[in-house]
Amino acid sequence: MRMAAPAPGQKIKVGVLGATGSVGQRFMQLLNGHPWFDVVALGASPRSAGKTYEDAVNWKQSVPIPPAMAPLVVSECKPDAPVFKDVKIVFSGLDANFAGEVEEAFAKADVAVFSNAKNHRYDSDVPILIPPVNLDHLDIIPAQRKARGYDKGFIITNANCSTTAMAIGIKPLAAKFGIETIMVTTMQAISGAGYPGLSGMDVLDNVVPYIGGEEVKMETESRKILGTVQNSVFVDADVNVAAMCNRVNVLDGHLECLSIKLANKATAEEVIDCIKTYPSITKDLGLPSAPDHDVVYNPSHDRPQPRMDRMVGDGYTVTVGRVRDCNVFDIRMVVFGHNTIVGAAGGSLLNAELCVVRDLIN
Numbered sequence: 001m002r003m004a005a006p007a008p009g010q011k012i013k014v015g016v017l018g019a020t021g022s023v024g025q026r027f028m029q030l031l032n033g034h035p036w037f038d039v040v041a042l043g044a045s046p047r048s049a050g051k052t053y054e055d056a057v058n059w060k061q062s063v064p065i066p067p068a069m070a071p072l073v074v075s076e077c078k079p080d081a082p083v084f085k086d087v088k089i090v091f092s093g094l095d096a097n098f099a100g101e102v103e104e105a106f107a108k109a110d111v112a113v114f115s116n117a118k119n120h121r122y123d124s125d126v127p128i129l130i131p132p133v134n135l136d137h138l139d140i141i142p143a144q145r146k147a148r149g150y151d152k153g154f155i156i157t158n159a160n161c162s163t164t165a166m167a168i169g170i171k172p173l174a175a176k177f178g179i180e181t182i183m184v185t186t187m188q189a190i191s192g193a194g195y196p197g198l199s200g201m202d203v204l205d206n207v208v209p210y211i212g213g214e215e216v217k218m219e220t221e222s223r224k225i226l227g228t229v230q231n232s233v234f235v236d237a238d239v240n241v242a243a244m245c246n247r248v249n250v251l252d253g254h255l256e257c258l259s260i261k262l263a264n265k266a267t268a269e270e271v272i273d274c275i276k277t278y279p280s281i282t283k284d285l286g287l288p289s290a291p292d293h294d295v296v297y298n299p300s301h302d303r304p305q306p307r308m309d310r311m312v313g314d315g316y317t318v319t320v321g322r323v324r325d326c327n328v329f330d331i332r333m334v335v336f337g338h339n340t341i342v343g344a345a346g347g348s349l350l351n352a353e354l355c356v357v358r359d360l361i362n
C-alpha cells in the first residue's frame, strides 16, 4: 500500500533518542527541514535532561546546529515524558548499554522505533532493514506486533555500518549471480567509534587491527539481511562471510576490500554491468532522502576513496570500484559507504520514510 506524503503543515512529529551523541547529531542535521518529519522531542541521558540542546550537546558536525533545534529542551528517554506525547516516530542513536529496554518501552507506547543500536538486531521478529537490499523484510512487522503485544508501535533496526555498505555493494551480484563466500577486509573511520572514541595517540600515524565485535557482526548480520522472510520467520542466506576489521586514520567513511565466490560464474564486465543497471530502489519509492542511485560503480583505477567519495549522493550512495577477477575466488572489488549517513542516521531515515510510504505509521 502506498500513502500520500504528509501534507505541508501536517508533518509527522518525531523524536530523537541519544540526540547528543555522534549518530544523534547526524540525525539532527539530516532531519533539519525534512519535508515529512518535524523534530519536537529530544532524549538523552539524565546528565543532559533539562538542558537546552545547544547546552547539552558537544556538537561535532561540520555545519552549525540547526537554529530551530538549538533551544529544544532535552528530556529523559521515557515515553510518558510530556514532550513525547504526540510523537509517532523515534530515531534512536542511544548507547547500546541502554537502548534495548528504552526502545521496547517506546514501541509498547505506540511509537515506531528506528534504531541504530545492536540490541534488537538479532531478535527473531525484528528486521535489519536496508531498503535497497531487503525491503520485503518489512513483512515481519505484523508478526512482531502480535508476538510483543504492540499495537501501533514496532522496532526496526539498522545494520552495523560496515555491514550496510557491504550489503548494498554486493546486493546486485547476490540478486543476479548468487553469492557463496565473501572474504572482506575493512578500513573503518574513527567516527565509527563515537566521540571521543579513540585517543589521538592510538589513531595518529597508525592502523588498529581490531574493532571489538565488528567481525562477528558483519558475518552474522549479512546472512540475515540477504535472507528471506518465509511464513513470518527469517531464513538466513546460505552465504559464508569472513571479516577482518581495522580502524584507520580517516574521519568518516568505511572502505572495504572484498573477494567473492559467486554461485553462478560471471566475468568482471558482467559484474560491473549488473551494478550499473541495478535499480534505484529508494528513489523509485519516492523517499525524500533517497539519492539518485543507491549504489554506483566508479571506473577510475584508484577509487573509491574516503575523502573523494564520502559525499556521493549526499552520503546515501554506496560506491563500488576496482571490480576485477580474483585468483582465489571469482571477483575482487572495493566497496565504500559513509558510516554515519547511509550506515547509521541516514539509513534509519530511509527506513522511516519507507514505513510512511507503506502506511505503517499510524
Ligand SMILES: NC(=O)C1=CN([C@@H]2O[C@H](COP(=O)(O)OP(=O)(O)OC[C@H]3O[C@@H](n4cnc5c(N)ncnc54)[C@H](OP(=O)(O)O)[C@@H]3O)[C@@H](O)[C@H]2O)C=CC1
Pocket: 017, 018, 019, 020, 021, 022, 023, 024, 043, 044, 045, 046, 047, 048, 049, 077, 092, 093, 094, 095, 096, 098, 099, 116, 117, 118, 159, 160, 161, 191, 192, 193, 194, 195, 339, 340, 343, 344
Ligand atoms: N558511530 C557510528 O558510526 C555508528 C554507531 N552506531 C550505534 O549507534 C549508537 C550510538 O552511537 P554513537 O552516537 O557513536 O554513541 P555516542 O556515545 O556518541 O552517543 C550515545 C548517546 O546515548 C545517550 N545516553 C548515554 N547514556 C544514556 C542513558 N543512561 N539514558 C539515555 N541516553 C543515554 C548519550 O547521551 P548523553 O550525551 O547525555 O550522555 C548520547 O546521546 C550506538 O548503539 C552505536 O553502536 C551504529 C552505526 C554506526
Ligand SMILES: N[C@@H](CC(=O)OP(=O)(O)O)C(=O)O
Pocket: 116, 117, 118, 159, 160, 161, 162, 188, 189, 191, 192, 193, 211, 214, 217, 339
Ligand atoms: N562498530 C562500528 C560502529 C558501531 O557502533 O557499530 P554497531 O552499530 O554495530 O555497534 C564502527 O566502529 O565503525
